[in-house]
């Protein structure tokens with residue numbers, strides 16, 4: 001059974017306590033929307049949820065594979081987009097590129113993609129990861145209005161299929177019924 005739970009989690013960075021007492025429990029189809037001002041610890045919370053950062057207190061329980069959209073898309077800049085994505089998501093590349101509106105750029109080297117296109121490429125990695133738990137850090141950064149709608153649609157489809165999403169964002173991203181996690 002897919003699940004992700006943070007129980008009384010605290011985060012310390014650079015010797016400073018960023019937040020404490022954060023609890024959220026998500027099951028199949030659930031989502032959480034993480035918000036708060038710059039530097040409050042949203043990205044850190046996403047990294048804790050991903051298991052990339054150790055909480056200073058509390059516990060994280062993860063039931064299912066994780067796909068992370070972070071600052072870096074981790075795609076080889078010299079490779080054509082389709083080959084760079086295929087390194088991570090293999091045979092699901094074509095469908096993932098189509099899902100994020102990048103099918104027409106399959107042969108273009110990653111390094112020449114625009115900011116929004118790079119963001120979409122990162123999303124394609126998540127879409128093609130076939131992982132039930134999506135952790136998305138500022139997924140709408142650099143995207144135009146259609147791109148944001150596309151993300152909302154992709155997240156909704158992922159949830160409808162039993163997936164989970166945690167989204168940290170400054171920009172409005174519609175996540176119907178999401179748990180709100182507001183960091184102060």
Ligand SMILES: Nc1ncnc2c1ncn2[C@@H]1O[C@H](COP(=O)(O)OP(=O)(O)OP(=O)(O)O)[C@@H](O)[C@H]1O
Nearest residue numbers: 013014015018036037038039040041042043044045
């Ligand atoms: N590796 C690190 N070592 C020490 N401090 C760090 C490290 N990474 C981040 N921090 C600090 O932790 C705090 C929270 O950073 P984080 O990126 O989680 O915030 P955020 O809420 O996502 O910010 P933003 O809205 O600007 O993206 C910041 O003050 C940052 O300087």
